[in-house]
Amino acid sequence: MLLTGGLKSLLPHVLRRIIRCNRLTISNTSGMAEGYKQANVVILHKSLADDFEKFCYANDGPLPLLHRSQPGDWKCPSLSNDSDIRTDCLQYRKYEHGACTGSLKSLKEYSEQLKDMVTFYLGCSFSFEKAVQKAGIPIRNVEQKCNVSMYKTSVPCYSVSMFHCNLVVTMRPIPESKLEAAVLATCELKEAHGAPIHIGDPGLLGIQDLSKPDYGDPVHLHPDDIPVFWACGVTGVEAIINCSAPLAFTHSPGCMFITDLKNDNVRSLGGVPQVHCISQDPLHFSIVSAEAAQKIKTLETLIGIDPGERGVVHLRRRGELLRACLALSHAGSVLITTGFPTHCAHEPPEENDGPPGALAIAAMLQALEKQVAIVTDQRAMDLNKKIMEEAVQLGILKKPIPLLSYQRQNADSALMFLCENGNPGRPRFDHLIAIERAGMAADGNYYNARKVNIKHLVDPIDELFLAAQTIPGVTTTGVGDGGNELGMGKVKDAVKKHIKNGDVIACDVEADFTVVAGVSNWGGYAIACALSVLRSCEIHDRYLRRAVGFPRAPGQRLWLPALPSVTKTMPRKHNF
Incomplete structure (x- = not known):
């Protein structure tokens, strides 16, 4: 088994190969493959795909769409040269009629069902961590060797057909003196959720207790830290739960698909x-x-x-x-x-x-x-x-x-x-x-x-x-x-x-x-x-x-x- 040391410098295709062989002891991909895009994953029946795509476009903060596959296509050449979505996430979740019915290391046993299913690859905030660190800002969850904190909010997303849910966010503690630097570092990375959607008291998002995240791990704030919240792709998981599809799969929160694409800045039309x-x-x-x-x-x-x-x-x-x-x-x-x-x-x-x-x-x-x-x-x-x-x-x-x-x-x-x-x-x-x-x-x-x-x-x-x-x-x-x-x-x-x-x-x-x-x-x-x-x-x-x-x-x-x-x-x- 391989430990986490040195993983952040490995190339994505090497990491995917190691993940595919089930040779890692880590629980999330935060801090891995620095500078490369990571992706949330949603897999659902082809009959739901068009509406889910519209749902993504209607809520592109939490659900920036990187790629939509054809039914039964578990490779993704536009994001990676050598990948298999059935095996290349650390862990998956299976949903039946809106209920999570299991955590899986591989989806290969569902290959027959996957022939009628479409995979959505959605941007992830792990992708911007390197840019934040380059701006001189600490990533507390990486320092503390844990997954990022994720919370359900009281903010409703724009609904499309049977897809509806409230926004899910990630929280990263940022020193107050670095708030503007954190916004600047992330605002142009729109495929990684872009700029924060809230800075300050979590209660304004309907979050009652930062020590009890809905997904991921609690992250300790330093005395001068301010909680900063970014839109999160786990919003897609909540949408899958609420739509009650007979069968769907997602990545397990924090266990992302690692792409071969470098982060690229998309110039903001709105200014600095x-x-x-x-x-x-x-x-x-x-x-x-x-x-x-x-x-x-x-x-x-x-x-x-x-x-x-x-x-x-x-x-x-x-x-x-x-x-x-x-x-x-x-x-x-x-x-x-x-x-x-x-x-x-x-x-x-x-x-x-x-x-x-x-x-x-x-x-x-x-x-x-x-x-x-x-x-x-x-x-x-x-x-x-x-x-x-x-x-x-x-x-x-x-x-x-x-x-x-x-x-x-x-x-x-x-x-x-x-x-x-x-x-x-x-x-x-x-x-x-x-x-x-x-x-x-x-x-x-x-x-x-x-x-x-x-x-x-x-x-x-x-x-x-x-x-x-x-x-x-x-x-x-x-x-x-x-x-x-x-x-x-x-x-x-x-x-x-x-x-x-x-x-x-x-x-x-x-x-x-x-x-x-x-x-x-x-x-x-x-x-x-x-x-x-x-x-x-x-x-x-x-x-x-x-x-x-x-x-x-x-x-x-x-x-x-x-x-x-x-x-x-x-x-x-x-x-x-």
Whole structure:
């Protein structure tokens, strides 16, 4: 019997010959034949082959198709010069009517049945391990001499006929300082699953316990490691189980077919990826192309112009617009608030900075098929209802947005408002946005720019943002242009130093992301535009959909009409 030492440097045809002779004591092929492609294997009856091929194309992240054989063809000259799929995997699994009925070292005894069966060879993440190591990144499962960890997720694949299942992923611990290098090393290796589909907390994929993988072995994380997840070809095994075919075979997870093909980079059309942290609790990173990120940073610079020369430039924090919009892009349900009473002798007292920007954000979120609601002061409900009706009539909004109000009844009011039955594990909203919304100062009052206390005109919506800080998975954004707006607590020191009356008016309530603009409406328009940029980014779109399903074709970008324009954003005089 041969041990693992030196196997990684052996040529594929030599390894296949050794495997064929059953002379290895290893349990998986991770780390073997460095630089060569390895393949997952699915073998099923020819009557199912066309639908399974469509299933692969519909979910090419987990199931990149390298080759489909003819019925009864157990050789594969396009992938290897001398191979026999009946013998050249370390171990196989047999499935009957969806149940695994055995593990096999060879399929030769089923040669007669195989004459009516088709073999699918699907890309494998073991193929990119050498590229990751060349980038200076450790492969922990290879270090620990074990199989990679594989997990079933709660992410549904795109279904085709009788083929349906949830995505299966591999997890590799990556040092936080090496995250972007790991994405760069794998993004162009599309036949080896390409870039990761999730970076951060496994719970966001529905994985409850990393120490209990569904396939493979548990892999120990080092203190500075982040769990990084790639789409996995074992997704095909789950599809075979769910389709309940009378007879099917697969490789045993981790026991791949080793091809003669070297890894070749397929140039990414989406550009160079960047990695950005968008949440600490739960820990969550997102991916975007450098080109899209630069567009959003340019937007941030444009809205930072200070037409009134009030010192706004000193409040700006670079990159906040990008991170806020990445978080919003991942959100499914968003709550928006606006309203800043400044004309205290008028009825209504609102200024017209804020509502147009809020509508621009809401319109884009609607177009992106996210749930969105607006919370405002009880005294301003009628005004906002009229604004909403007109926005629908003008085509700015596709349909009315729910209007909510918030009043403090007891210590749990904010939690009850934000979560089902006040349960932090079941939030109603993933993200809260305040745009040009009066924010509470350190003394508990609310001030306009002239130091006039307007607390009597403001409902305590700040409490929602304070409560959101205690709810895992809920992030917040504050948009402002003077430092006294809700969410500007993150820059309160700069407000006190550089803004007139800042020592009194500075908002004390922080948001996770602070978008500073010369005019708050500009911040709202920039958020709407940035969300469009992100959704048009191939790299980000793939990450959002976890590499399952089909990307949107350019002609299907139905959110583009929701972009703000001069005619949409000009306020109607009779409404303000």
